[in-house]
Amino acid sequence: MKCHIPDCPDTVYENDLCIFHCPKDDWFDIVDGKKDWSKSQDKVDQFWKLLHLKFSVGDYAYAGYIFPKFNTDCFLSSENLKDFTSPVSLNRAIFLDDALFNACHFKEIVFFDLAKFIGGFNLDSGSFNRVEAGYLLLNGSFNIKNMIFEEKASFNVFISNKIKIDMIGIKILKDFTFSIFDSPMQEIFDHTSQ
Ligand SMILES: [Zn+2]
Numbered sequence: 001m002k003c004h005i006p007d008c009p010d011t012v013y014e015n016d017l018c019i020f021h022c023p024k025d026d027w028f029d030i031v032d033g034k035k036d037w038s039k040s041q042d043k044v045d046q047f048w049k050l051l052h053l054k055f056s057v058g059d060y061a062y063a064g065y066i067f068p069k070f071n072t073d074c075f076l077s078s079e080n081l082k083d084f085t086s087p088v089s090l091n092r093a094i095f096l097d098d099a100l101f102n103a104c105h106f107k108e109i110v111f112f113d114l115a116k117f118i119g120g121f122n123l124d125s126g127s128f129n130r131v132e133a134g135y136l137l138l139n140g141s142f143n144i145k146n147m148i149f150e151e152k153a154s155f156n157v158f159i160s161n162k163i164k165i166d167m168i169g170i171k172i173l174k175d176f177t178f179s180i181f182d183s184p185m186q187e188i189f190d191h192t193s194q
Contacts, residue, residue: 001016003017003021004017005064008020019043019050020047020051020065023066024043024068024096027039027044028040028068028069035119044068044071047067047068048070051065052076052077055076058085058086060086060088060089062088062089063092063093064091065094066094066096067097067099068097070098070100072100073100073102074100074102075104083105084105086107086108087111088108088110090110091111091115092115093116095116095117098119098122098140099120100122101122101126102125102126103125105127106127107129108129108130109129109130109131109132110130110132111132111133112132112133112136113133113136114134117136117137117138119139120141120142121140121141121142122142123144123145124143124146124147126148127147127149128147128150128153130152131153131155133154133157134154136156136157137160138159139160141163142165142166143165143166144166144170145167145168146170147170148170148171148173149171149176150173151173151174151175152174152175152176153177154175155177155179156179156181157180158181159180159181159182
């Protein structure tokens with residue numbers, strides 16, 4: 001059976017949804033205030049294995065995906081670390097734990113509209129050609145380190161509490177806008193959870 005999200009080509013994994021779109025709130029326990037994913041490590045491994053398979057055939061349509069914890073310090077695995085060569089959609093994606101984009105090079109546009117980062121959002125030693133983040137909700141820290149912004153970057157960041165935003169060693173070659181808003185827009189993001 002096919003995932004119930006319109007246009008999603010993947011088969012059902014849980015609750016009429018594929019492994020990418022299914023809610024993962026029962027994949028972890030809270031231990032000492034942190035998310036502990038050990039009870040579902042197999043599921044997490046399966047998620048990343050299938051995601052890397054998509055990446056390897058140039059499928060970068062990740063809209064509405066709900067990401068579990070990252071297994072490594074990078075969205076990509078070290079074996080298939082290479083460039084994103086066409087547009088990437090992470091619109092309405094939800095990152096349930098720290099998101100780590102180390103050494104990722106986006107050669108085309110990346111969309112982060114309405115993406116929600118529950119943990120930290122870390123970008124290190126990579127590059128963006130164009131990045132469009134119309135409404136980006138941050139709940140954890142945002143660290144941008146040693147990144148190159150080549151053409152156009154537009155971040156409208158909504159923060160839901162006091163968070164740390166660090167930008168170290170970034171190189172801006174053309175247009176870069178970064179706006180921060182307090183969270184009266186919270187309700188927008190509530191519609192993104194599925
Ligand atoms: Zn799906």
